[in-house]
Amino acid sequence: MAAQREVVDWNSGWLFSIGAGADGNAPGAEADSWRAVVLPHDWSIENPVSKDAPSLGDGGFFQTGIGWYRRDFDAPASWRDRQVVIEFEGIYMNAGVWLNGASIAGRPYGYSSFFVDLTPHLRIGGKNTLLVRADNSAQPNCRWYSGSGIYRPVRLHVTAPVRVAPWGVFVATTRLDAESVSVRVETTVANGGKSAAGLSLETIITDPAGREVARVGAEGRAAPGADFTAAATATLANPQPWSPETPVLYRAVTRVRSGGSVVDEVVTPFGVRTVRVSAERGFELNGRPLKLAGGNVHHDHGPLGAAAFARAEERKVELLKAAGFNAARTSHNPPSPAFLDACDRLGLLVMDEAFDGWKSGKNPHDYGVWFDEWWRRDLDAMVLRDRNHPSVVLWSVGNEMFERGNADGLRIAHALTRRIRKIDTTRPVTAGVNGMGKGGEWSRLDPLFAAFDVAGYNYELGRHAADHERLPRRVIVAAESYLSETFANWAAAHNHAYVIGDFVWSAIDYLGEAGIGRVFPPGEPIVKHWEGGQWPWHGAACGDIDLTGLRKPGSHYRNIVWDRGEKLHVAVAAPAPGGEWGVSPWAPEPVQAHWTWSGHEGEPLAVEVYSRYDTVRLYLNGELLGEKPTTRAEEFKAVFSVPYAPGKLEAAGVRAGRETERFALVTASAPARLRLTPDRGRISADGQDLSFVVVEVLDANGVVVPSADHSVRYTLDGPAALAGIGSADLTDRDSYRANPRRVFQGRALVIVRAGDKAGTVKLTASAPGLPPAEFTLYMESSR
Structure with missing residues (x-):
């Protein structure tokens, strides 16, 4: 029988170098100019902020530039006559890929996942060199901290030439009631071979306990270099619907047979659930009205920067759930797959957003430069990749687009919406839209909103009632709202079915967009964050949750208002x-x-x-x-x-x-000791797992001392590394890799990254005038 799919995490074995080389000629090809890194990797977060950084306040005054990644590898003889494809979950930005000196791929948008076929340029049985360039030098190009580099994981797929296409399985719920559910299974097979192939497709669906509950199949034939798509409907008895309270996941195991053998197999987790919106009943999940108690989130993880570790994404979802949110908007880009995986497992609804703006750029070097050429491929990538996630309940195609009030914007809105609906009709489409500015007539946006299923209002709470009077069938969501409007937005959603919920700006503090949410001392002029002059601020303080994961009082108030x-x-x-x-x-x-x-x-x-x-x-x-x-x-x-x-x-x-x-x-008395509190005391020795350790300065009675600003040094003894150190102070100029660092208001966060060997790790914290504190972290074998 022919070998089936091999999927290998390709996050280790990389070398990294900063420089401005051209094409596939990375600077400093000699070995001593490179250093070893493990992905995901964000080089911007490794450096201190600088007032002169070209990323400016939007980028948090972090350093950017051009970075090169290199991986030397052997292509074994077993890869002969196989398809070898590398999957990049995200490279920021303007990525280029070379294999053995040949340019084989490029991707400008730093938030898109993409696949690159290595097969034509592989040296089977010999050494191969893969080079990846991340060019984040043209600044400014983003309105928040982007990070730089291969900041999301990488995988290698080795398959037969006839295989399930990337993101080629789609499982959609078409009918749901208490007794049974109908799911449509659509499978696309790619034939990378030189001759036509007869195909037999089979999908086995298993319930959360692993029991088979349905089986469907199809027959077909794929021409060489072509795709074949087949669909079938399965009925499942006694369904267990997915919801935030019951995040139950099924699995679809899809097998492709050709020439009498199984040549490929993929497993697709999915949830049984339906989504519907209407002005009369609002947002309905599985036929029941539900209000979205949501928050906007950017993709960074504070001291980790943009590096998308699966555990960091999971922790973010845990923080959001613990704060009472049942929904998140991925402002303003597709998130990492690990974030959506965590939302699926833990039960968090998602508004999945494609772009910040469209063709008219908000920064000189942002996505508007590539929009016309790339929007179709980037939108397809988001929808195809994310359509099996039950947590994703809304697609968003943009945010505060500069074209929102003109004919070009209307054309783009319809084009984007049509494109999504060709791939997925099971979710509503929306966009976050603000007003027309001074003298602009709000009703001019009616044709734009008509292109969507849900009208996303950014900071337009006062228009709800009048708009409903004028357009009673419009469904409204507060895609962005002010922290000060917590009660008013709850009341609007609570009182009116046509207002389906609220997404506050923002759920969590983040890097970049420096100074938004800051408070100015008496007598100092209030300067809006987009007006500049925010240095030394390098982040946004407008979140319900601070950069260390601590909930602010406003978060508790929101939870109480929404009765969560x-x-x-x-x-x-x-x-x-x-x-x-x-x-x-x-x-x-x-x-x-306090x-x-x-x-x-x-x-x-x-x-x-x-x-x-x-x-x-x-x-x-x-x-x-x-x-x-x-x-x-x-x-x-x-x-x-x-x-x-x-x-x-x-x-x-x-x-x-x-x-x-x-x-x-x-009331706290004088500082007396340090306390270290890890979120988990046991983690996997896989080079990827993390432990988030809260550091607190306490008095003799165990009360946090809010005035404490001690400089604390951390040491590790054992097979692990310090991945980041930080506090909630968004004016601190030290690097998030600096050690020691000061606590802020008696608190800091240390992130420990596991090595690849099992054992114990001792973390020790020491500060002048206080006894050291320590704890032992256990690294458990991941095999």
Whole structure:
């Protein structure tokens, strides 16, 4: 029997060099000019920020340039007469690929996954050299931190010439009820051989327990160099629908037979679920209305930069779920496959977005330069790659496109939407659209919105009611909203079926778009982030969750308003020195969840209590200060003026006259020790797994000291490496690889990357004046 598909992770064995070589001639071909790297790799995050960096504030003042990757490998004799294809999940940006000196591929868009056929240029039985250039030198080219390099994983596929085409299986739910479900299985087979091939296709569907529940097949014939596509429908009894609460996954095992032998096999996870939108019932998942409690997320991981480790993507989804979100918008580009895999497993709905803008560029060197030539291939790549993910429930084709109000924009909108619907008709299509600017008539956008199934409104909360009156069939989603509009956006979605949800800007702080969400001291002019002058800020502070993964008070308030689990939280408005804080639309006045305000003794502080209880009572050092209602009429919030005195500030949630829950803040005393808290104490020794370690400065009673800014040094003993160190301070100029680094407000994050050997690793943290802290991390064999 002919050998079947081999899929090999190709993340190790790479060499890297910075330089500006041309074509396939990387600079410094001599061995000592290269250093070993393991993918995913982002070279920009390795360097400190610089005020003079050409990426400017949009790119977070990080260094970019041109980077080269090299991999020398043997092509064994077993590859003869086989198809050898390399899969790149993402290279930022303007990628070029050379094999043995021959230019074989290029891809400008840094967020597209793509495949490159190595077969024609392989030296079977000999040495081969693969070169990859990532050219991120033309700046600025992005409105947020992009990262630089092969920042997503790479795989090698070795198959027979007759094989399932890349992303060639599509499993779609066409009907769902309590007793059964119908799924349509479409398979495309590519014939890379020199002669026609008779084909027999078979797909076996297994349920979450691994039991076979259906089997379908088809026969056909593929001409040489051509594709063959067949579709069949299977019926599954007693379905287990996928939802955020029950993220159940089935598997489709597709086998291709040719010449009497199985020549290829692929496994496709999928979920049984349906999506429908209407103005009358809103967003329906599996026939039930559901509101999208969503947040916008960029693709970086703070101290890791853009490097798309599977564990980092999984952690991001865990953070979003823990904060009460049930949906995320991948602003403004296709995410990594690992992010969607995690959304599938953990249950997070996704608005999958293709582009930030279209042909009219927002930066001199952005995607607009290539839009006309590449949009079809890049849009196809997103939809074909992501269409089997049950978490993906909306396609978005753009964001705040400059052409939104003219004929060219209308033409592009229809072209993009038609292109998606040729591939997938099971999901609605949308785009995030803002107003027409000063003097622009909002209704001029009606034809553009008519091209989509859902109208994505960016910061246009006040238009919902009037637009529904004018166009009662329009379905609206707040694709972006301000942090300060939490209650108003919840109320709009809660009260009206035609408003299907809200995606706040943003769910998590991120690198780039420097200064958005910052708070200005009294007397200092408020400068919008796009107006420049934000240095030394290198990131965005507008998230519900900070760069280390800590939820800000606004996150707890959102969770309480949307009734997503929490019932009570307390925060204190930071006193402004000699005036009032200056805030932009993305930055409400600063509040912090602590009761340590040395120097403000006796000064009245505004204490905010967020609550889903009838009323709340506030105590200071056991003395009742008052009781206030926190119903919908009060927007689930009460504010108390409390003269500051050290001790214990405590809120009690009251229902039907009884105190049901308490939440306390306790004053911290002097720093006494460090605490290291890993998210996981055991990780796989596969060179890819991560442990995220929270670092805190505590007083003698175990209370975090919010004023602490110690410089902490970290050492590792064992088979692992420090992948990144950082805090929530987006003005810190040190590299995220620098060691030591300062904590911010008593907290930092250290990320440990596993090596490829099992064993134990000891992480030690030390800071002047404090005893060292340590913990042991266990690296377990991944074999």
